[in-house]
Amino acid sequence: MLEHFIFKLRGSNNLPMDEKALTQFPIALPLKEVKALTNGIINTTDLITAADGQKYIFQKINTNIFKNTEGMMKNIDIVTTHIREKAAKSGRDPERATLHFLPASNNTLLYKNENGAYRVSKYIANTVSFEGKATEKSLEMAGRSFGTFIKDLSDLDASLLSETLPNFHNTPMRIAHFLETVKSNPANRLDSAREDVDYLISLIDEGSKLSKIKLPLRVTHNDTKTSNVLVDKTTLEPLAVIDLDTVMPGLLCHDFADSIRYSANYVAEDEKEYYRAGLDIDMYKAYAKGFIPAVSSIITKEEIDTLVQGVITIVYEQAIRFLDDYLAGDVYYHTQYSEHNLVRTRTQIGLLRDMLKRRNEMEAIARDPSLYK
Numbered sequence: 001m002l003e004h005f006i007f008k009l010r011g012s013n014n015l016p017m018d019e020k021a022l023t024q025f026p027i028a029l030p031l032k033e034v035k036a037l038t039n040g041i042i043n044t045t046d047l048i049t050a051a052d053g054q055k056y057i058f059q060k061i062n063t064n065i066f067k068n069t070e071g072m073m074k075n076i077d078i079v080t081t082h083i084r085e086k087a088a089k090s091g092r093d094p095e096r097a098t099l100h101f102l103p104a105s106n107n108t109l110l111y112k113n114e115n116g117a118y119r120v121s122k123y124i125a126n127t128v129s130f131e132g133k134a135t136e137k138s139l140e141m142a143g144r145s146f147g148t149f150i151k152d153l154s155d156l157d158a159s160l161l162s163e164t165l166p167n168f169h170n171t172p173m174r175i176a177h178f179l180e181t182v183k184s185n186p187a188n189r190l191d192s193a194r195e196d197v198d199y200l201i202s203l204i205d206e207g208s209k210l211s212k213i214k215l216p217l218r219v220t221h222n223d224t225k226t227s228n229v230l231v232d233k234t235t236l237e238p239l240a241v242i243d244l245d246t247v248m249p250g251l252l253c254h255d256f257a258d259s260i261r262y263s264a265n266y267v268a269e270d271e272k273e274y275y276r277a278g279l280d281i282d283m284y285k286a287y288a289k290g291f292i293p294a295v296s297s298i299i300t301k302e303e304i305d306t307l308v309q310g311v312i313t314i315v316y317e318q319a320i321r322f323l324d325d326y327l328a329g330d331v332y333y334h335t336q337y338s339e340h341n342l343v344r345t346r347t348q349i350g351l352l353r354d355m356l357k358r359r360n361e362m363e364a365i366a367r368d369p370s371l372y373k
């Protein structure tokens with residue numbers, strides 16, 4: 001199993017990305033070592049060793065995507081403080097249960113200068129993250145970790161957090177935007193995607209169902225990929241959920257759904273042989289087996305009833321987001337070739353078609369009484 005835990009390093013040049021910014025944080029300088037980490041694709045990250053041997057993660061935040069960095073760090077502060085308290089009460093090591101950011105000289109967890117916005121967190125020793133294609137075991141553990149995350153935060157008032165990416169999972173707004181793009185056809189690509197557009201338009205009612213149901217607003221992670229789970233290097237026991245940049249008020253089913261969308265498809269999100277896409281029911285079951293027992297003491301009846309609808313909605317929403325971007329001329333997602341967003345759309349459509357056929361099977365798994373003991 002170890003091959004699934006790869007910790008990639010970009011190499012070492014012994015220079016942090018911004019030395020002046022580093023002096024704003026309470027760490028012992030000069031640095032002994034700097035290693036640039038490359039597994040994240042949004043922020044820029046260094047693993048640094050301070051003069052006293054302590055290791056830290058030094059990060060420059062991508063402010064093109066995260067415009068409200070103050071709100072984001074405030075959310076992270078509230079959430080990590082809460083998880084540390086919960087961990088201490090339940091006998092888990094608080095320093096390994098979540099990230100710990102250091103205050104900068106301005107007493108916030110963020111330092112900004114003309115080059116960007118920076119933050120420093122303690123490096124959690126002897127840990128690795130799940131990388132590469134998930135296995136049933138890693139997906140189950142990821143499910144348990146994300147479920148525990150929601151449970152730990154279930155008594156935190158979600159309205160204390162800012163909606164740092166407004167309307168992120170507002171499917172009706174995503175649909176309205178998509179229909180406008182179809183109408184204006186700005187990149188003249190409509191002809192090459194006619195069937196995909198028609199199929200997704202035919203499913204607008206299906207995609208809108210969830211938005212009509214009243215559900216509890218919780219604190220959710222919103223990027224529940226297996227690579228965002230930190231496990232102990234020796235025991236492989238999951239410890240902490242990382243990459244807290246998208247933590248916001250949201251729905252429980254979204255965190256259930258996005259992992260499944262990402263990891264329970266037979267193919268990767270941008271597989272060119274998109275016709276091979278489909279639901280790997282064993283992987284779906286593995287995630288449910290980890291996630292549901294972790295939330296069983298807090299999940300409401302309405303939430304149980306919408307787990308599967310949540311998965312279908314998130315896959316639908318992702319399909320229209322990719323197709324919208326394809327039709328708009330690739331303005332949001334990075335692409336490597338002109339059909340990239342169309343290929344991504346089709347891997348989502350393949351998964352969606354399969355899920356719509358296998359809804360009863362998915363429901364039976366999500367309602368399995370043994371998961372709610």
Ligand code: NDG
Nearest residue numbers: 065165222223246258269318333
């Ligand atoms: C990005 C998106 C996420 C989406 C994923 C698809 C943002 C901030 O791409 O929503 O599901 O691969 O838009 N994140 O991570």
